[in-house]
Structures are given as C-alpha cells and as structure tokens.
Amino acid sequence: MKYIKLFTVALAAWALQGQDARAQEAVLPINTIVERTQKLFEVYPVEKVHMHFDKPYYAVGDTLWFKTYLSRNLLEYDPSKIAYVEVLNSRDSLIQTLRIPLQGGAGNGHLVLDPQFLQQDNYRFRAYTKWMGNFDTGYFFNKIVPVGDAINKKLATQITFKDVSNGSNAKSQVSLQFKDGQGNILSNSKVTYEVISGWETIDKGKAETDAMGNVVLNLSAKNRADLQKGKLTVAIAGARSEKPLVGDFSLKNALWDADVQFFPEGGDLIAGLNKPVAFKAIGSDGKGLRIKGKIVNKKNETVATFEDLGLGMGTFSLLPMAAEKYKALITFSNGQEKSFDLPAVKAEGVNVMFHKQDAQNLQIAIVTSEEGFTKYANTAYYVLVQSSGYLCYAAQATLKNANILINIPKDRLPNGIAQVTLMNTAGKPISERLVFVEGHKYLDIHIKPDLAQYQAKAPVKLGISVTQGEQKLPGTYSVAVIDESKVPYDDNLENTILSNFLLTSDLKGFIEKPNYYFNEENANRQEALNALLMTQGFTRFAYQDLIAEKYPTISFMPEQGIEISGTLRMNTGRTVQKGGLLLSIPERGIRQDVYTDPNGRFSFKNLVFPDSVKATVNARGNDNYRSLVINMDQSYYPAIDKNNPYAANALQNIDQAIAPYLLNSSKEFRTSILLDEVSITGTQKKKITNKDFSALSGLSMADHRIDADRLNGCNMLSMCLSTMLTGITYDSQNQKYYVSRDYNSGGRIPVQFFLNGMPIDEPSINAIAVADIEGIEIFLKDELGTVSRMYQNNGVVAIYTKKVEKKPRMSLAQIESLMPKSNILDIYPLGYVKERVFYTPKYDLAEKKATNDLRTTVYWNPDVKITETGNIQLDYYNADGNGKYKVVVEGMDQSGNIGRKVIHYQVKY
Numbered sequence: 001m002k003y004i005k006l007f008t009v010a011l012a013a014w015a016l017q018g019q020d021a022r023a024q025e026a027v028l029p030i031n032t033i034v035e036r037t038q039k040l041f042e043v044y045p046v047e048k049v050h051m052h053f054d055k056p057y058y059a060v061g062d063t064l065w066f067k068t069y070l071s072r073n074l075l076e077y078d079p080s081k082i083a084y085v086e087v088l089n090s091r092d093s094l095i096q097t098l099r100i101p102l103q104g105g106a107g108n109g110h111l112v113l114d115p116q117f118l119q120q121d122n123y124r125f126r127a128y129t130k131w132m133g134n135f136d137t138g139y140f141f142n143k144i145v146p147v148g149d150a151i152n153k154k155l156a157t158q159i160t161f162k163d164v165s166n167g168s169n170a171k172s173q174v175s176l177q178f179k180d181g182q183g184n185i186l187s188n189s190k191v192t193y194e195v196i197s198g199w200e201t202i203d204k205g206k207a208e209t210d211a212m213g214n215v216v217l218n219l220s221a222k223n224r225a226d227l228q229k230g231k232l233t234v235a236i237a238g239a240r241s242e243k244p245l246v247g248d249f250s251l252k253n254a255l256w257d258a259d260v261q262f263f264p265e266g267g268d269l270i271a272g273l274n275k276p277v278a279f280k281a282i283g284s285d286g287k288g289l290r291i292k293g294k295i296v297n298k299k300n301e302t303v304a305t306f307e308d309l310g311l312g313m314g315t316f317s318l319l320p321m322a323a324e325k326y327k328a329l330i331t332f333s334n335g336q337e338k339s340f341d342l343p344a345v346k347a348e349g350v351n352v353m354f355h356k357q358d359a360q361n362l363q364i365a366i367v368t369s370e371e372g373f374t375k376y377a378n379t380a381y382y383v384l385v386q387s388s389g390y391l392c393y394a395a396q397a398t399l400k401n402a403n404i405l406i407n408i409p410k411d412r413l414p415n416g417i418a419q420v421t422l423m424n425t426a427g428k429p430i431s432e433r434l435v436f437v438e439g440h441k442y443l444d445i446h447i448k449p450d451l452a453q454y455q456a457k458a459p460v461k462l463g464i465s466v467t468q469g470e471q472k473l474p475g476t477y478s479v480a481v482i483d484e485s486k487v488p489y490d491d492n493l494e495n496t497i498l499s500n501f502l503l504t505s506d507l508k509g510f511i512e513k514p515n516y517y518f519n520e521e522n523a524n525r526q527e528a529l530n531a532l533l534m535t536q537g538f539t540r541f542a543y544q545d546l547i548a549e550k551y552p553t554i555s556f557m558p559e560q561g562i563e564i565s566g567t568l569r570m571n572t573g574r575t576v577q578k579g580g581l582l583l584s585i586p587e588r589g590i591r592q593d594v595y596t597d598p599n600g601r602f603s604f605k606n607l608v609f610p611d612s613v614k615a616t617v618n619a620r621g622n623d624n625y626r627s628l629v630i631n632m633d634q635s636y637y638p639a640i641d642k643n644n645p646y647a648a649n650a651l652q653n654i655d656q657a658i659a660p661y662l663l664n665s666s667k668e669f670r671t672s673i674l675l676d677e678v679s680i681t682g683t684q685k686k687k688i689t690n691k692d693f694s695a696l697s698g699l700s701m702a703d704h705r706i707d708a709d710r711l712n713g714c715n716m717l718s719m720c721l722s723t724m725l726t727g728i729t730y731d732s733q734n735q736k737y738y739v740s741r742d743y744n745s746g747g748r749i750p751v752q753f754f755l756n757g758m759p760i761d762e763p764s765i766n767a768i769a770v771a772d773i774e775g776i777e778i779f780l781k782d783e784l785g786t787v788s789r790m791y792q793n794n795g796v797v798a799i800y801t802k803k804v805e806k807k808p809r810m811s812l813a814q815i816e817s818l819m820p821k822s823n824i825l826d827i828y829p830l831g832y833v834k835e836r837v838f839y840t841p842k843y844d845l846a847e848k849k850a851t852n853d854l855r856t857t858v859y860w861n862p863d864v865k866i867t868e869t870g871n872i873q874l875d876y877y878n879a880d881g882n883g884k885y886k887v888v889v890e891g892m893d894q895s896g897n898i899g900r901k902v903i904h905y906q907v908k909y
Contacts, residue, residue: 026426037391041386046388048072052862054480057489057651059149060148066085066108067109068085072896074895084130085100087125092124092641099830100833101608123144124144124646143495144650146651155181161173174216188209189208191209192234194716219232233249233719234246234247244724260279260282261535267351268346268351269320291312295326315534327341348369350368363405370402376399379399380398380425387414387416393408417503417533420435444467446464455907456879456907460878462874462887463873473895477866480860482856483856491515502898506540508536509536562606562831564604564827567600569629579622582617583604587614611834695759696787704726725797727740728751737762739780739795754796756800779796843877885905885907
C-alpha cells in the first residue's frame, strides 16, 4: 500500500538554548521522534466503526435494523470494505456474527430476533473491521441493546438489592417480585434459590412469596468478591402448571461499593503549584456516583471543597504544600461516608496543562513551581500533539520561565481528542493532557417536515438538506422515525456517530451517557467533558514503544472483499504448484478458477454471496486428482473480551424499564404467542426404566417418575430436583438427599443416585446436561435389598439419558459416500448479511386505514443518498401511535465529515 502525509508537522518553535548540564540521558533529536511517530500513523492507519440502530431497545419477534459507518484516516490506502457485527449475550457467549459489505464507507444490515432462539436479555453488539483486529479490542464499537420478551416468556421478575454487610462478611438482602407470562402475580408460591460463584454453591435455601408475589432473600458469602461474581438462580412454582419457573440473576450489583480516584492535571501534585485536580467516583455497577467532599491536610484543616457535575466527575483547584499529605472526605448520595488519600505531593516537576482554546488556537502551558524553576531553568522539552491518527504538531521548547504558553493553530487539528504529550530530550514522556478540540463545524443537517402536526396514518413529506459552511457535499445518511410514546429514551445515553467517532472510540473503558457531552441542552457539557478527559485512560499507542521502534504485529490486512483461500497438497504433504481449483456457488451463479502459486497457495478473491450458501472447492481437474488434498484456511476472529465495561449499561429489570414497549409488543404479536402444550397422536415411544439396567433390575416399580418435559427451564439439575423429587428431602447442611418419611423419623441413611445404571454421587448431578435427560425414576424402598445392601443406601433416584437410535448397517458404498473427500470440499463460508427492505405501508385508500398499525419504528431508511444538490425528500405514513414522533438523522459526507440531527413532531387523532 502507498501512503501520503496530509498534515504538516511544525518542528520550528523555540531554539534549544543552554540545556541543563545535569541531564544525564542521551539526547534524542525531535526529528527522529517525529519520523518514528509518522511511520506509525502512515503505515498503521486508524479505522473506526459506528452502528446506527433504528431504536435503542427491542422485543423478541422484532427485526433489528442498523447501519454501519467506517471512519478512517484520509491517507492514500485501500480502506476496509467489510465490517463485522457480533451479537453476544449477557454471559459474553457469541450468538451470531454478521458480515457487512461497505460501499463508500457505509453498509446496512438487520437481525431478526427470532423468539425460538433468543430470550429476554441484554445483548452486546460489537463491531469492527479485520484491520482493527490487529490492535486493542478495547477500541471496538460496543453497545448494549436490551431485548424484552412479551411473546413466550413464562416468568416476569423485578429485583432490587440492599447491602446489609457487617464487617468482612458479605450479605445482601434481595427483594424479588414474581409474575407469570400473563402478568398474574405468583402469590403464596414456594421458592427455592441457589447462589453459584464459579463452580461452587455459596448459598441456597427456600422461601415463599407473599400475597403480592414478593419475597425477600438474605444472601451471604465469606467474602464480597465471591458474592459479586456469583449468579442467583431461583425456581418458583407456576400458577397454572406443576413445572417450576426458573430465573437467573447476576449479583454484580448485590453489594454497594464505591471508589473515588483523583487525577492532578498533567499527572502530578507539585509543591507550590496551584492546579486543577479531577476526580471520578464509581459505584459497583460501573456508573458514576453523586458525591460531595472536602480535602483536608494532616492537621485536618479544609483546603478545598468539591461536588460532582452530575456523572460522578468534576474538578477542584488545589495548592499543595511540600511534605504535606492530603485526604478526601466523601459523602455519597445514600448517606455513606468514606475517605480516600490523594496522590503524594512531589517536591518538584514539570507538567503540561490546558490553558484555553479559542476560534484560532489551542493554548497549552508547560508549568513548574517557582522552586522547581531553579532546577529546570533553560531545560529543553518536546511537545507533541496527535489526534485521530495524525501527528498534528511537534515543537521544541526551552523553559525560560516557571510557565510558558504554546499556541497550536486549530486549523492543524481535526475535531476530537487531541493528545498533548510533554517529553524530555531523551524522548521519555513526563506529562500528558487530553483536550477535546472543536475547530471545525460538523455537518449542518436540516430536517423539515411538511407540517408541524399530523394525524395518525397521515402521509409525511420529510425534507432533509445537508451543508458544511457554504458547501453542499454528497454523502450517505440513515434516517429513523420512532413513536417516542412507545419507545421513551434519554438521548444522553445514546452513543451517536459524533460521540463514537470523536470520543468513545479513542478512550478505553466505560463512558456513561456519551451523548451528554454533545447535547447543547446540557449547559455544563464542556466542563463535564474536560473532567472526563482528565480521568479517562488513553492507551491507543505508547511513545516509548514508538521511540524503541516497537510497532504492532499485523495479522490482517484491510479486507477488500470475501476471500476463500487455502493450500493444495499431495497426500504425502508436498505442496502442489500450478494446481487448478474451481470454486462454484450455484445459488449465486458463481464459477471461478485459480491456479496455485509455487507454495501451493490459492485464493478466490472479491467474492459476493449471502450468508448460509453452499460453496464447493474442486481440484478434480488435475492429473492424479485422487492423491490431492485441499487444506482450507481457517477464519480468525478477535477474541471475545470478557468483562466488557459497557455491561454497565445493561438493564437490571428489563420488564419494568421498557414496560410501554413490551405492552405494545404483546399487542402486536398476540396472535404469535407460542402454545405451552400441544397434543400429538402417534406411536408411543418406549420409555427407559430400571429394567433396562442390570444393576437396578431387582427394584420393583418406581414410586414416581419425572419425564423430560417437566425439566424444561432447568439450567441446573440440582435446582429442579430439590422441588421435584416427590418423597425425597434435601438436607442442605450435609448436602445429601433422604427418603422423607425416614428423615422425619430421625433416619440419616442417604438416597443413592444412578445414571444409566451406574452409581454417581451428589456433586456429579450438575454435570448432567438437562437437555439429555429422558426420565428420572424415584424408588422410596428396595424390598429385595439388591441395591441397598451393596451401596448402604435408603432409596434410589435413577436418571436416564436419551439413547441414540440404532440404524441399519450401512453398505460399503454408503460408508464410502460418507467418508470425507480430500479433493472436493463443500463449505458454508460466512457470507454477507442478506438484503432486506424495511416495510413502509401506504394508507392512500380509506379501507387500508381500517387495520391496526402498532409500529414503533415508523420509518427506517439506511441508504439515504444526498447528492450535489444537498437535499432530498422522503415520503412515508405515520402509524396509529398518538403523541411525539422522534426523527434521527446520522451520516457522513464523502470527505468523512460527520453530523447528527434530532427533531420531533406531533401526531394526534
């Protein structure tokens, strides 16, 4: 690939004069630092991916619509033409991967939230390009999308936690309310619960709901970490069925905790130097906490007071004194109080600080204390500024005063985060500051509906125009119109194309309410953004590695299309040169042939086909094809990053949080509710019993039997057995099962468990996959004593798993047909997401208006093209919803400039 430089780097600033002779490190010329930094940005361009969804949350049965945007360096290289979207559940298990073709830096897709495969949960959407996979996965796009269930959910819950810990023990009071899928309160119902942390059960017990379906569980653990990493599983008897209803809950919020950190601007508290100190208060859920506090010295004298700006962050001014220690006394909004130590005061040092920015310049200061200046006078330093994958500014400065100001022209800085780094002349970073630059106007998007107010199902003519200054630039945009009365949402929570490309994609960790910093309705947004940048980590690259010429290892190049590749070998392992291979994809009419290179490698490039199609790679056109073996390359994807910080956006009580949406969903899909039970006539399958196993054949007829259908909803077998084993009692103290009638009489001879005729112990029960069980038989007595004498037990629980059906013996020809063919392979590669168009009804005739229209997304268009005229008109019809409709437009022009606009209009009957 070929690259060009787009930004001019300023090298001439101040002359290097009288460098302090005390500097012991070898001088590294600033030109060397610049060259090595430029190499990183030119050879390793930065790509970012953004996703615009049609709405913030969904219900199973919906179709989720989205558009992907690619932001990249404006360097001369071929950017990625493919984006990947991964869907993960709340346990970070991968559900699906979507491959999105990008044209002009954008592509669109959809996902059907099939109720047969998806359940209510907080799903994480992770998006990236393969090129981005070469670097830290912390910079991938991440968004938590809650999905509720109003169709076939059997249990609705509401859970709250209260930390009642004393001392070192961890105790949490958990309040739960239970309702069935139809909203009926499960009153006076038996509840069993178990807390699992790792592979260990740390708490369990039984309870009963009150008349309102409420129950309070008191959970405890030896230490706080075990409880917070645990999962609570509850089983409750259903109102209309003997089958227990089971729910799982994360306990990460079960205990209250808080951490407050302090970040002096530039990195250090320097004695005698007054400077801002930022703070950040975070709760156990990862979100900011409201706090008030004061700073006291060793004499307990108050030297500063502070209060957060609304997101747990803020700043205060502090003049630290030499040999002094400072402590923060914090009061939280729940009344709790804690103290935290501030960083130690340094006797001397040099820092970089943000002074101000105006329309023309970003002003940066290099500062030290008056005492420190006597040591650092006439010392030279380097100042480097990088932003959005460009080295925008580099200069050399000599400390002539205790503080000097540097003006950086903003026309050299793109919008977004600028990383200002202060180095010594050995190239070692000694101080850093992140500053948000808004030097250029965003795309000016105008949305103009033809009316201020509409009727339900009335036609809408929506005019959209886009300008940047006096220019009208072509671009691609996505437009969503939602009925906000059914989909209420705080727009500050949204990660928009502006907040993503300019903020969150450059910062590691969780950013709460990312659009808060771009919403002009928030008066303190710039002050809050400044506090965020003083407290949030930035590690996209390290100057130390660049100076040492340690560059990233590249495993993937920017993809230009789907590629199917591999190696052709002889069955001896030797590679085959100039071997011919044919690729055929009948569904798309694709036939393509290639020849192997001297290393036996082959590649079919720039393929276009949808997902789930069959492709065949054939080497039978070669001589001695029977001796050829095709080895296909594996597809590599970035590892799933566990404990992703954006899990903090997960909704704890989805049923309650999106209740209006789920109510509408139940109306919309009421004819699609799955039946709980279906009667089927046909040949009865023979049940497995104790007579099928010699070790149990001496037992008489079972007292009770549990068939597989009663185990539906059991995640862990032990949870179900504690409520289903009729006539059996579980003793939680010694973790054994006993025949109830003997246990109540004082007998303590345990029940013996068997799995397919083989004896097992109680800890092995949860190793049995519930889905594999065909039936469970309960024997409360062993009249012949054939089992009890051998195992010294009282009672038997026999578990049987499903047997694999025996099939008739295959012929030799059938066996050969099943054997893998090495010279012709059928594969099902990941293709592009299948195309689908959002349905927009027309109510141009009176009879069409008689139907109910309960849509929440009233209009979705991911492929709005603005041409050189700078405007376009979109036509659609409103739904039945009565209230405020929200119109969201996001997009970018051909030069990579981005913009977003939101308006509302009213719909009344």
